[in-house]
Structure formats: C-alpha cells, structure tokens
Amino acid sequence: MRNIKTYGKEIAIGFLSVLLMFLIYIGVPPLPLVSSALMIAAVFFLAKSRGGIAVGSVGKKAASRSPSYLSFEDIGGQDHPKRELMEALEFMVRRDEIKKLGIRPLKGILLTGPPGTGKTLLAKAAAHHTNSTFVAASGSEFVEMYVGVGAGRIRDLFKEARNKAAKQKRNSAIVFIDEIDGIGGKRDGGQQREYDQTLNQLLTEMDGVHGDESIRILVIGATNRRELLDSALLRPGRFDRQILVDLPDKTGREHILKLHGRNKPMGEEVSLAKVAEETFGFSGAQLESVMNEAAIYAMRDTSDWVTQTHLTQAIDKVMMGERMDRETTCEERERVANHELGHAIMAEHVRPGSVAQVSLTPRGQALGYVRHHPRQDSYLYTKETLEDQIMIALGGCVAEELIYGGRSTGSRGDFEQATNIVRTMIESGMSTLGIIHPQALTKEDWSRENTNILNELIDRTREVLGANKDKFEQLLGILVKEETLSGDRLRASLTRRTTQSEAS
Numbered sequence: 069m070r071n072i073k074t075y076g077k078e079i080a081i082g083f084l085s086v087l088l089m090f091l092i093y094i095g096v097p098p099l100p101l102v103s104s105a106l107m108i109a110a111v112f113f114l115a116k117s118r119g120g121i122a123v124g125s126v127g128k129k130a131a132s133r134s135p136s137y138l139s140f141e142d143i144g145g146q147d148h149p150k151r152e153l154m155e156a157l158e159f160m161v162r163r164d165e166i167k168k169l170g171i172r173p174l175k176g177i178l179l180t181g182p183p184g185t186g187k188t189l190l191a192k193a194a195a196h197h198t199n200s201t202f203v204a205a206s207g208s209e210f211v212e213m214y215v216g217v218g219a220g221r222i223r224d225l226f227k228e229a230r231n232k233a234a235k236q237k238r239n240s241a242i243v244f245i246d247e248i249d250g251i252g253g254k255r256d257g258g259q260q261r262e263y264d265q266t267l268n269q270l271l272t273e274m275d276g277v278h279g280d281e282s283i284r285i286l287v288i289g290a291t292n293r294r295e296l297l298d299s300a301l302l303r304p305g306r307f308d309r310q311i312l313v314d315l316p317d318k319t320g321r322e323h324i325l326k327l328h329g330r331n332k333p334m335g336e337e338v339s340l341a342k343v344a345e346e347t348f349g350f351s352g353a354q355l356e357s358v359m360n361e362a363a364i365y366a367m368r369d370t371s372d373w374v375t376q377t378h379l380t381q382a383i384d385k386v387m388m389g390e391r392m393d394r395e396t397t398c399e400e401r402e403r404v405a406n407h408e409l410g411h412a413i414m415a416e417h418v419r420p421g422s423v424a425q426v427s428l429t430p431r432g433q434a435l436g437y438v439r440h441h442p443r444q445d446s447y448l449y450t451k452e453t454l455e456d457q458i459m460i461a462l463g464g465c466v467a468e469e470l471i472y473g474g475r476s477t478g479s480r481g482d483f484e485q486a487t488n489i490v491r492t493m494i495e496s497g498m499s500t501l502g503i504i505h506p507q508a509l510t511k512e513d514w515s516r517e518n519t520n521i522l523n524e525l526i527d528r529t530r531e532v533l534g535a536n537k538d539k540f541e542q543l544l545g546i547l548v549k550e551e552t553l554s555g556d557r558l559r560a561s562l563t564r565r566t567t568q569s570e571a572s
Contacts, residue, residue: 138189138192138193138196139193139196139197140153140154140190140193140197142189142193142327143186143189143190143193144316144320144323144324144326144327144352145186145316145317145319145320145321145323145324145352145355146185146186146190146313146316146320146352147320149179149190149311149312149313149314150190150193152309152311153177153179153190153194153311154197156174156177156308156309156311157194157197157198157286159171159173159174160173160198160200160240160284160286161197161198163239163284173284173286174286174308174309175274175275175286175287175305175306175307175308176274176286176287176288176289176306176307176308176309177194177286177287177288177289177307177308177309177310177311178248178288178289178290178291178294178297178302178307178309178310178311179191179288179289179290179291179311179313180290180291180292180294180310180311180312180313181292181312181313181314181315182292182314182315182351183292183351183353184351184352184353184354185313185314185315185316185351185352185353186313186352187246187290187313188204188244188246188290190313191204191242191244191288191290192244194242194286194288195242195244198240198242198286199238199240200233200238200240200241200242200286201229201232201233201236201238201240201241201242202241202242202244203225203228203229203232203241203242203243203244204243204244204245204246205225205243205244205245205246206245206246206247206250207245207246207247207248207249207250207251207252208247208250209221210222210250210251210266218251218265218266218269219265219266219268219269221266222251222266222269222270222273223269223273225243226243226273226285229241229242229243229285230283230285233283234283238283239282239283239284240283240284240285240286241283241284241285241286242285242286242287242288243285243286243287243288244288244289244290245287245288245289245290246290247290247291248289248290248291248297248301249291249293249294249296249297251266251267251270252267252270252289252291252296252297252298252301253267253296253297253298254296254297254298254299255267255298255300267298267300267301270301271300271301271306273287274287274306275305275306287307289307294310315349315350315351316350316351316352316355318344318345318348319344321343321344321347321350321355322340322341322343322344324352324355324356325340325343325344325355325358325359326340328355328356328359328360329359329374332359332362332363332374333372333373333374334373334374335373335374335375335376337375337376338374338375338376338379339376342376343358343379343383346380346383347383350386354386357382357386358379358382358383358386359379359382360382361381361382361385361386362374362378362379362381362382363378364382365378365381365382366378384431384437384439385431388431388434388437389431389433389434390431391429391430391431400435401428401548402544402548403468403472403476403478404428404435404436404478405428405436405544405547405548406467406468406471406472406540406544407436407464407465407467407468407476407478407479408426408427408428408436408437408438408464408547409426409467409540409543409544409547410463410464410465410466410467410468410533411426411438411460411461411463411464411467412426412438412463412553412558413463413467413532413533413536413539413540413558413562414459414460414462414463414466414529414532414533415438415440415460415463416558416559416562417532417536418456418459418460419456420559421441421555421559422440422441422555423438423439423440423441423555423558423559424439424440424441424554424555425438425439425552425553425554425555426438426439426547426552426553426555426558427439427551427552427553428547428548428551428552429551429552433481434481435478441555449492451493451498454489454492454493454498455525457489458486458489458490458521458522458525459525459528459529459532461482461483461485461486461489462482462486462522462525462526462529463529463533464478464479464482465479465482465483466526466529466530466533467533467540469530470530470533470534470537471537471540486522486525487518487522490517490518490521490522491518493521494506494509494514494517494518499517499521500517500520501513501517536562539561539562542561543558543561546561
C-alpha cells in the first residue's frame, strides 16, 4: 500500500499545476506569484536547516556517531589518566554509596593534552565503564552566524542525551564535546553575542545537573588548548576534574604498539620494544600510523610478514614524511651531504655514539636527514644539554659556511629549532637575564639575548667543525655514492682519522 505522504505530494503537485493553468487562462501573470512562492520556500528551508526550527539537529548527528563501546583495557599508554578517570566515574557506578556519604556528583571532566593522545577514546571507554548512553559532538557544530542557533543546539544535545538514555533504559548519559574551546573560549565583552550565548547555555545546562535527577548527565570535554577556556567553565561545580592526557612514555608506547599490532602478522625478528625506544615523543595516533605504514610497506614488498625494516621505514615516514623522487643537481647533492655531515659530526662530538644513520633520501620537505639512536626518555634538560642540541642544529649551516663560504635556504628549519630551544632556555632562567617573566621582556630584549646565545654557540660549533674539516671530503664521497652512511661507519672513519692525526 502506498503511504499517505506519497498521495499528499501527488495531490499538491496536481493542485499547483491546475492553479497555474487557471491563472494563465484568466490573464493573471504567474511569474510574480511563482517567484514569491520560491522565495518563501527558500527562507523556510534556510530557517529549518540553520535555525531553531531544526530541533535535535546536533542530537541526530551525535546519535549517528555513537560508538561501538570499548573498554579501558583497549587503550594503551595512559595508565595514570585511566586511573584518575575511573576514580572520577565512581559516582556514576556506586550511586547508593555516594548518596549515603553525601557526595555531590561530578558534573564535568575536562581532558587536556596534545593531539592524538587518546582523549576521545577515554571518553568512549568511560561510557562503557559506567554503562551510560554516549552522545558526542564537536565544538565547531554549535557556532553559526545566526544568533541563538548555538544555544538551541546545546539544549537539543542534552535533550537528546536524556531521551536516548530513557529509551535504552539507562540511568546515566555521557555528553562528550570534542574541541570544547570552540564554544568555551574566554569572553572578552565584545560584540560576538552568538559565542557568549552558546557558552552561557552550556554553563546553564551543567548547573542544572542535580543529584536527584533520574538520568544523570556527565559532560566530558576535550581540548589541547586549555589556556583559551573561560574561567567560568573551569571553576569547581562545572568541570570538577581536569585530567592531563600526555604523550606516552616508553612502556606506554610499547603497549600501544602491541595493541595496534594484534591484527598484523609480525616477523620473528621484530622488536616492538626497540620501536618504542626509537619513537620518543610520538603520540598514540602517530604510533598507530607507524604500525599501519609498516603493514603498507610489507604489502608493497609482497611480504607475508611485517619486518623490523618495514617498521624502521614507517618511523621515518611518520617523522619526516613520504619519500620523494626529487631530481637534484650534483652540486645540490654535495651541499646537502656536507650539511647533513655537519649535523652528524657535531652530534658525535657532543654525544658520542648517538648517530644511527646519515641519509640523502628526500622525505617531506627535507632533502636529507640524520637519524639518531634512541635516548632514554627525558623530561628535564640542563643548560649544557640544550646547548648541545642547539649546536647539533647549527652544525649544518656552519658546515656550509666552512666549505662553501655561505649558507643556503636548507638551514631554515634548523634555525627555527635552535630559536625554539633558545626561548626555552630564556623562559627557564638559563640565560644571562636570569629568572624573569617572559612578558616582562620587550621584543628588543628577546632579540638581543637570542642573538647573543646563538652567536656564542655558532662560534663553538665553527671551532669544532673547523678542527674536523679534513674529515668531510672522505665521508662526502661515501655518502654521495651510496646515499646512506651508517653511524658505525661514520664513527670508524672519525676514529681512524683522529688516531692518524695523533700518531703523526
């Protein structure tokens, strides 16, 4: 049987056709009436799609993104955040016990940290842990050019969470707002009323979570820019807990690699512990990409197993970018080789045994690179360590100066790295300025201190590489011919030349 909607459409089309023919028959020009009707229909459609008429628009989007639940055991490398989050979720699991103790239920939990560390996964696992309905949205979905739309969508989101929980016969729901800084930014008293109304509505909804409600709603927000959030959103009673989800340590990285390697055939020689050592500073998303890219390399080689070589290639790709087929002139290759040798020789001088490989393979924006042996995870750095890192970064441009008498644009990234480390030194009180608040420094102060530190370290780098200038020629021939130079071969050449010099 055909439904009523289909008949209704046919009747409406037939009526409009007859009406149009009648108007033509009696001599009334139909064009103005048709134009007016189209304008009214367009306005109605726009209001329905963008305005307050679209009840539950965010809720429907959120409902379509409801996850297949995962547990905390499926998330690696975040043991401390998981413990903190599970402790904070106890009020949803042990409702009777907290009621006896007079504990006020938490209304919001804020997850902060770098991108790709697993904040969204933790929110999904929280819903599974508490057997709650999960509704998700992004901060960008609430902000429109029309005033009042964002506030209406906030109301719809919480209404959708309550309705879904009631339909699923659950007594709690988790509303997850990713990139919450999109609607929770600091209010500066300006004319942007839409942002303020959206934030005000979110604050009102969070304040309306009372302990005696039949369906308890917990708001979990995620951001990597906590400093941008409004203070009213961060106060106790709204986001009661703020949990840092940081980059994983070595043990955490190995756990993440094992989780993402469960569905991949690994060769017997594969050591995920070694991969974890070589990926210091990688986020969980980057580690997942490493495992995925390694499997892609295995497929390219028509291999049935993912080998250690594939994993090494994957690390290079995630760190530096895809290998590029760039045609460079002979002069450019030699300049790039000397540049990279400058980095490598300087690294061996300040940290003996640190270079793993020197390569002329173009990756991403780099025409060559130096791979270093993994170091032990470090979170505190001394002034000497930071100065060593700066001198390694400056080794490339100093090598070009010594050999060619000038620099090239290839040193731009090295200078950015060096100036960032100098900023860290100044902000940590390791410069001649002593302990001083960064905001108390003018641009001239920053520039002067930055120049003084870099000039001093460039002189020290020039002195070291100048004493080893004769070693560039032999290493250059090997690197240009073979495109790669292992760290062991580099050290053997440096040691042999040093021994010969001492003997003579």
